[in-house]
Amino acid sequence: MKIVLGTLFTVLVAAFGSQAQTFTEETNQFRNKYKQEFLHSENSPLKAADLPYLQFYQPDSSYRVEARFEKVKGKSFEMPTYSGMNKTYVKYGVLKFKVNGRRQKLAVYRSLSLQQLAKYKDYLFVPFKDKTNGDETYGGGRYIDLKTTDLKDGTFVLDFNKAYNPYCAYSTGYNCPIPPLSNHLTISITAGEKNFTKHQHEASIK
Numbered sequence: 001m002k003i004v005l006g007t008l009f010t011v012l013v014a015a016f017g018s019q020a021q022t023f024t025e026e027t028n029q030f031r032n033k034y035k036q037e038f039l040h041s042e043n044s045p046l047k048a049a050d051l052p053y054l055q056f057y058q059p060d061s062s063y064r065v066e067a068r069f070e071k072v073k074g075k076s077f078e079m080p081t082y083s084g085m086n087k088t089y090v091k092y093g094v095l096k097f098k099v100n101g102r103r104q105k106l107a108v109y110r111s112l113s114l115q116q117l118a119k120y121k122d123y124l125f126v127p128f129k130d131k132t133n134g135d136e137t138y139g140g141g142r143y144i145d146l147k148t149t150d151l152k153d154g155t156f157v158l159d160f161n162k163a164y165n166p167y168c169a170y171s172t173g174y175n176c177p178i179p180p181l182s183n184h185l186t187i188s189i190t191a192g193e194k195n196f197t198k199h200q201h202e203a204s205i206k
Helices: 002-040 048-053 198-204
Strands: 064-071 076-080 086-099 102-111 123-128 142-147 155-159
Touching (some): 002 048, 086 155, 142 155
Antiparallel strands (some): 064 155, 086 102, 102 123
16 A cells, blocks of 8 residues: 555656756746747847846746636726837736735736727736835736636636846836736736846946
């Protein structure tokens, strides 16, 4: 019996380790692709030499949660950006979830201008702030992308490990939406992209 239980325990440990390995690999693949996109985007604020200054929290599966999605029929409104311009969005729905046992919710928005482009017609995004902003992460908040097709059976796997900085974190001259007050979380999200460290590096050598 001990041999059977020991074998079962070994199998379970191996399976758990494999899942953890797969999650880490998936997260790292996402980040590598994310970095490469800077080199191919026409209006990118970064060059290849800047990529080593992109910093991330270690992959953490506790920040990959299943959220309940509730669609809403919101009216269009003007979302301010850090450049002073406004962009027209509509509130598409709300994600309700738990992080470390605490209930949270975030609104999901749709850009009316991007919706007109075939490439981005299913594009949605979640701008948010949390307690790490201005310390370990960019003070202006971070974003998570998703598509309408990702919302299945009223649920969405919300992965904060994929949270990224707006272009404004790297350079001026960009129209980055300011996360609405309703999307300011009262907890720390220690997952996803951290502060861009090139500015700190340049300041230290002056």
